[in-house]
Amino acid sequence: MNEFKKTPTIQDVARVAQVSSATVSRALTSPERVSEATRERITEAVLATGYTVNQMARSLRLRAAKTILIAIPNIGNPFYSTILDAVVQDAAERGYGVLVANRLGGDPTRGLKDYFYSNRADGLLLFDASLDLEALQDLPLVRGNRPLVLSCDDIPDAPLDMVMTDNREAVETAVQHLIGLGHTKIGTVRSRTTPNVPSERHAGFELAMQRAGLPIRQEWVWQGDHAIAGGIAAAESWLALDERPTALFCGNDETAIGFISRLRRAGVECPRDVSVIGFDDIAVAEHLSPALTTMRQPRHQMGKVATALLLDILEGPAGERPPIRHVLKSELVIRTSTSAPPA
Structure with a gap:
């Protein structure tokens, strides 16, 4: 009080x-101009006294x-x-x-x-x-x-x-595109998640797979980090598999770029050997080789x-x-x- x-x-x-x-x-x-320790004490004090809530407002x-x-x-x-x-x-x-x-x-x-x-x-x-x-x-x-x-x-x-944006619906659309091409072995590199909050993008992936009657194999699900490094790590795991998915949904474009580039160094070509779809449509996506299929978010x-x-x-x-x-x-x-x- x-x-x-x-x-x-x-x-x-x-x-x-x-x-x-x-x-x-x-x-x-x-x-x-004030040390972090002092600033923390002052912040706690303004909250305790009500000065921040009343006077600053x-x-x-x-x-x-x-x-x-x-x-x-x-x-x-x-x-x-x-x-x-x-x-x-x-x-x-x-x-x-x-x-x-x-x-x-x-x-x-x-x-x-x-x-x-x-x-x-x-x-x-x-x-x-x-x-x-x-x-x-x-x-x-x-x-x-x-x-x-x-x-x-x-x-x-x-x-x-x-x-x-409609993350769940958009990912369903992305996975349905892969299914429409004939893919039944589909994996995913998940986006970075928020603590205690379910990933809407991963929920869309699961829903699309379930509706198509396709299995979600945990060895084909990788955790990404919204960066190229996450895609590279997923590609290395993909290369080590005995049975590999023929298509992959990546939680964002940078992850997809990292995945494709690492596979190319190993002699694996996209989409000849594996199809890859991203999310966001960053500026470089259309200029890659191959040009990246992706879900375009209306960022502007x-x-x-x-x-x-x-x-x-x-x-x-x-x-x-x-x-x-x-x-x-x-x-x-x-x-x-x-x-x-x-x-």
Whole structure:
């Protein structure tokens, strides 16, 4: 229970954190100037006193930073470049700047909240659902609304505004394409998963296989990491098998690229020996040899819709409302990495 009956002040925070008022001020305005241990004590103190929830929320209402924060797991992944371009462009048109947080070290949720405690950001676009979402539930509210939009991953029943693609339905379409070519021995390299949240893409794979009456063999299911390295590791396992699947669904394009490249070094050709389909349709996919068959996510639209939703929250009417969920459609793009199975 909050022990402070009067409106909490920065002096209250300093007393609880056992630091000076000047140190608290620095931590809230320029957190990089304060050690991590001290910043953690101050963060705990502002939460304990209620200073963050009350005073900082009031500050955000009266003196907005006109800046939004986008958090992504890997800025080097080409999947995010189109999304980021759409976010920056649409935010600028509405008078907002954009800060980018790229897989923060230490406690990433605490790092993200520092942007809000120091009034450097008004809202958060979160493209990394592997973070501790519950820890972000206490962000300072804006007129009663949480200034947070989650995109890319679907987390069922989460009380959050979300923009996502139809992952399960899209993967069903991808696997049905392989089945339609005549493949009955189909494996998969799974995407990186979020703790305690089922993978919608893998659920789509399982559903498509079950509907076709095809077995899901666990030795043909590999865990990827959304990177080329995961595809290379899966290819090495594929090469070691006595009986191999003739087609593979990869949870993203980079994984598919790693898989195909490793097999080629071993003299195995795609699609002559194995068909491969990816997910995302990153820019390089159509320029590979073979050109990659994949599911195209509407990345530009994802960035635009997520940005509009967040800015509408920041500028919209006060009051509680049910979470908004936008589900966007993916598209099958057939190229030359898939064909009928070898005779």
